[in-house]
Amino acid sequence: MVFHSEYEPVPTLSLPIHDAVLGRAAAYGDAPALVDGAGELSLSYAQVDAFHRRVAAGLAEAGVRKGDVLALHSPNTVLFPIAFYAATRAGASVTTIHPLATPEEFAKQLRDSAARWIVTVSPLLPAARAAAELAGGVEEVFVCDAAPEGDGVRSLQSFLASTAPEPEVAVDPAEDVAALPYSSGTTGVPKGVMLTHASIATNLAQLEPFIPMGPGDRILAVLPFFHIYGLTALMNAPLRQGATVVVLPRFELDTFLGAIQKHRINGLYVAPPIVLALAKHPAVASYDLSSLEYIVSAAAPLDAALAAACSARLGLPPVRQAYG
Known part of the structure; x- marks a missing residue:
C-alpha cells in the first residue's frame, strides 16, 4: 500500500548539488556564508563561490574525473563545504568519512566505495595515509588546511591560485551520485547510501x-x-x-x-x-x-x-x- 501526503508533491529539483546550493551565491555577495565559531576565519558567499570553483579546477588538473569517488575525512571546518562542492563540480561523488574512524574502518569504506582520492586535515593525515595504504587504489591524499612543512602533501588551498580552466562536467542530476555517506551499521555492516544530485x-x-x-x-x-x-x-x-x-x-x-x-x-x-x-x-x-x-x-x-x-x-x- 502506498501512503500519500496531504500536501502537494514537491517538484523534483533537477540541478547539480553545487548549483542547487550556490546558484544564488553571487546575489548574496559579501554576506557572511561560513564563520569559524572557534576562531576568526569568515568566508563570504562570493568567496565560497570563487574558492570552490578554483579548487574544482585544481582537482580536475590533478586528475579527478566524472565517476571518481573522493573521500572527505574531516571534522566540521569552514573548508569542508569548499572541498565538497569543488569535488562535485569536478564530477566526483563524495563519500564522507567519520574523522575518528580507525585506519582499518577508513580503508574498508575506501574499498567499498572505490574511492581514488582523499581530502583530510593535517592532524588526521597519518590515519588517512594508513587507510590509503591498506585499501590500495588511492591516487593522492590532499589536506584542506595548511600542509605540514616539507611533508610533500598538497593542500586544497594551493589550488586557489590555479590557472587551470574550471571543469565543465555534464551532470545528470537524476542518475549521477553526488554523496555517498555510510549508514551506522545498525542492521549489519555500514552501507553506502547512493544519493543523487536531484535527490x-x-x-x-x-x-x-x-x-x-x-x-x-x-x-x-x-x-x-x-x-x-x-x-x-x-x-x-x-x-x-x-x-x-x-x-x-x-x-x-x-x-x-x-x-x-x-x-x-x-x-x-x-x-x-x-x-x-x-x-x-x-x-x-x-x-x-x-x-x-x-x-x-x-x-x-x-x-x-x-x-x-x-x-x-x-x-x-x-x-x-x-x-x-
Missing part, C-alpha cells in the same frame, strides 16, 4: 517550508557535516538560502553556549543529548541565549517532557522534531 536538491526544496532560512539568519553547525543530518540541515540548506553558518568542530558545552551568545545564533539543529543539556545543565544560565528563535531535534527520538522542559527554560516555541 539531495529536492530534499532541500522539501525542507524550505518547514523552517524558512534566509539572509540574516545564523545557524550553528555543531553536528557533523559527514553525517547526512549535518550535511543537509547545517550545510546545504542554510547555504542555499543565504543564511550564515557558524561552524564548530565538535560539541563542548561551554564552547557551544559561548558561540550562541557571541554570534547571536537564532536557529539550532541538534540531537536529543544537546536538548537535555539545554534543559538541565546549570551552565546554560551563565550565557545569553536570547537570540534563539527555534530548535529542531533529530537523529533520535526526543522525549516529549524533555522537549517541553527545554522550550520552557529558554522561552522558545516547542522544540520541533524531524526524521526520515
Whole structure:
C-alpha cells in the first residue's frame, strides 16, 4: 500500500548539488556564508563561490574525473563545504568519512566505495595515509588546511591560485551520485547510501517550508557535516538560502553556549543529548541565549517532557522534531 501526503508533491529539483546550493551565491555577495565559531576565519558567499570553483579546477588538473569517488575525512571546518562542492563540480561523488574512524574502518569504506582520492586535515593525515595504504587504489591524499612543512602533501588551498580552466562536467542530476555517506551499521555492516544530485536538491526544496532560512539568519553547525543530518540541515540548506553558518568542530558545552551568545545564533539543529543539556545543565544560565528563535531535534527520538522542559527554560516555541 502506498501512503500519500496531504500536501502537494514537491517538484523534483533537477540541478547539480553545487548549483542547487550556490546558484544564488553571487546575489548574496559579501554576506557572511561560513564563520569559524572557534576562531576568526569568515568566508563570504562570493568567496565560497570563487574558492570552490578554483579548487574544482585544481582537482580536475590533478586528475579527478566524472565517476571518481573522493573521500572527505574531516571534522566540521569552514573548508569542508569548499572541498565538497569543488569535488562535485569536478564530477566526483563524495563519500564522507567519520574523522575518528580507525585506519582499518577508513580503508574498508575506501574499498567499498572505490574511492581514488582523499581530502583530510593535517592532524588526521597519518590515519588517512594508513587507510590509503591498506585499501590500495588511492591516487593522492590532499589536506584542506595548511600542509605540514616539507611533508610533500598538497593542500586544497594551493589550488586557489590555479590557472587551470574550471571543469565543465555534464551532470545528470537524476542518475549521477553526488554523496555517498555510510549508514551506522545498525542492521549489519555500514552501507553506502547512493544519493543523487536531484535527490539531495529536492530534499532541500522539501525542507524550505518547514523552517524558512534566509539572509540574516545564523545557524550553528555543531553536528557533523559527514553525517547526512549535518550535511543537509547545517550545510546545504542554510547555504542555499543565504543564511550564515557558524561552524564548530565538535560539541563542548561551554564552547557551544559561548558561540550562541557571541554570534547571536537564532536557529539550532541538534540531537536529543544537546536538548537535555539545554534543559538541565546549570551552565546554560551563565550565557545569553536570547537570540534563539527555534530548535529542531533529530537523529533520535526526543522525549516529549524533555522537549517541553527545554522550550520552557529558554522561552522558545516547542522544540520541533524531524526524521526520515
